[in-house]
Amino acid sequence: MYYGRVSPRHLLSISLLALLLLPCSALSATITEWEFSDGVFHEGWEAGGNPSFERRPDGLLITTLAQTLFGRSIQLTHPIEVIAIDYMGYDPIEGWVYWHKPGDHPDDLLRAPFLFSPTEGIGTVNVDMTKYDKWKRNADFVGIGLPEGSQLLIQRIRLMSWSPREKLIEGLKSFWTFDVRRPSSVNFLWGPHIVWNPLAREMMFRVSAPAAESVNRYFYYVMAAGIAWAGLKIRKHPVSKKKTLTALLTLMAVLWIFYDVRMGSEFFGYLQRDYRKYWSRPVGERTFRERSYFNDFAAAIAPMVQDREEYIFVATHRWPFLGLMRYYTYPSVPTHPFQEDRNIDTWVVYDRPDIIVNKQGELESEGAVLSSPGTVLHEFSEGTFIFREQP
């Protein structure tokens, strides 16, 4: 009888071939969904906490007076990896996903928190259930928990999973998915992370820290395997020590270069974004990373306040705008609007559409008068302008 050894190379080829031969139907996500628009209310959904429901053309509006659980029993033939909820809400709501593990006591529900961010129109929150240790990919009950006094319109709920081949492809794509340059990049770069479905990949770098696993772990597995292989080979064939260790060093060098190419490409990704949004566009149209056009605004303001020791500066946030503003306009210095006896006549307003010039020519915000009458020296866009009070 012939006992042939299967070389690692053959094993890899066979595995890749097997993956390619997976049925094409396995490419698409498996979805179980409930649609609540057009006044549809699916049977089986129940609610605890006595919320009020209103069927609307675009979904089911839930208003809660107490903590509420809106859920249903399920019997699925596929695992659940992501729970996607299409919804509309005006305020941020800290919700929970509830589930019941088959076999547990009926009252023993598990839950995980997530956030319904405010939306303009219908938005989607994708809860990646695989990141929760307690989640075992299946449940016989799922539900959404809402806190007291919240209002949310739910349009659609989907329970989703993906085929092994699609997961593999998404895993490879996520390795090559780049973060964007942020102020925190000067302290750390997340580097390549890996997730196994397209929705998680889309969200991967939008939250801090990434909702994904560091790829470094897999590199370390490869290195450990390489070291183990080298150790075994040298033990069996001491003569091949030089060749084996050279191969091991080459493997480490290849992994290093591969990682460098990945991170270097991310750097070129930053560069490309800066080119597309900043360098290639004229002043007035260009934006710079998450700071939009603030830098151009501050640079343009600087000459207009140079004859003032101080000016009032209001923006959406103090950081980083106050420091940047000071840097651009120094020695003229920004200060806050709560001045009593000090006569500071110049107002620099950035991205505050709530601040308007009223009929009397004063600055006003939500009915409160902020300044004496004056004139707008230059308006950059709605809510972004420089204003000077009349002497």
Added chain:
Amino acid sequence: MKLLLLPVGLLLPTVCGWLALTLLERDHPVLQSLERWTLSTVFGLTLTMYLSFITHILGIIRFTFTGLLAVQIVTVLVLGLVWMRMRTLWTPSPLPTLPASPRLPRAVKMVLILLMVWTVLKLLGGFAVLTGTPPYEDDVFNNWNMRGKLFFLTQKLSLEYEAGNEALSTGGVHSYPVTVPLTKTWLASLAGEWDEGLVNSVHFVWFLASLSLVYCTLRRRLSRAWALIGAYGLCSLPLYFLHGTVAYADVFLSVHILAAISLLYGAVQSTDRLRRLSFLRLSALAMGLLVFTKNEGLLMYLPVLVLLVLVSLWFLRKSGKLEARDIRSALLHYIVLIGIVLIPWILFKWFHHLNFGNAKPVSNLTIAWQQGVANAITINTFFEGNWIFLFPFLLCMLCVRWKDAFRSEAVIMSALLLIILLGQLPLYFFTGLSTEAVNQTGYARGLVQLAPVAITLLVLLTNSWFSQIQLQGKDLQKN
């Protein structure tokens, strides 16, 4: 094109640096051309900015174009005259020969060329970002560039500024040495205006200097290919590369740390007594200037480097490689060259009640176990994209090649890394400085500052391992 003023601005400081180095080498030059010019630029800038600081606080100059230029001209004249005088007395010995660079296989050569092309492309991109984008990171507009602009506008060493919202910025970042902001002031004075691209461009010079210095340090010991691998390795480190392209001072500090340790390493590994002394004098200058870089230079790195110098001198004396008078001469140079910067700077700090810590006072720290530090350090060091595999590889090589790491000249680098890295862990684990690790701020900066030393050591150890493998292979073939 304001950027063209950068080489103009570097000219006189570089000449000052060149003269200082040449005078310290005396008639036993040890620096190859590339290393000499690299160190001339780095040391020249720090030296002239230090002298400008001293003349300013003595009331001799203001931080104007004329004032800063005058300091540089006088320094060049004084050093130049001494050099011209000494040149007639000295008969310079030839430079040490470099290790041979064997012909590389075609495939290896191709890989190296591709890596160099890739690196050059990244460097060009980095230069574009550094000089062509607006201020972005906090310390750019709150510290380094802000203080440079402050000196430029007020023409004096202001230790506070109106921070906005009626707050006054005092202490904190004002306790840092002024080399980086004052270099920006000098470049702005040259241009006659505050030009963001120009004042940032000098950071790229320090970044290139760090790559060059890794190359030169390795080249003294290894072939050209291995030295290139070291320079490539440093540039490939994503967080170090990013720091090379922002107006922060950690790369600037890292060059000074590498220079100090590299020159001491040169002294310990040198086979010639007089060259050894040249290296020691140069390392004394490097350590003196290290004081005037960042607060960490004085507080963290200088004490460890002084300890390493003392141990090295003791070892060199004990092994008969230096005579007693050599030790006395070397110690005198260290005392004078460190003291000449250290004493005025400490007196200035003390007089103005400036912090000694890294923008935070190191006194009044309470001791208590801090949660989350170990996790944050592990993630930053091993599981993010900051360092590729520098630290796991280095740890492995320190174990595999422990004799080379701890019982050869490379022990200087191993000791510096381990003392600093392990020494700062208690601060993170037991004091309020833990936020620097948990938020991944100060901890990562520390690694940026040590990255050139770490990569140099990694390449040295890997090379020794690789060479041993090759030798063993040959032996086995013979048998």
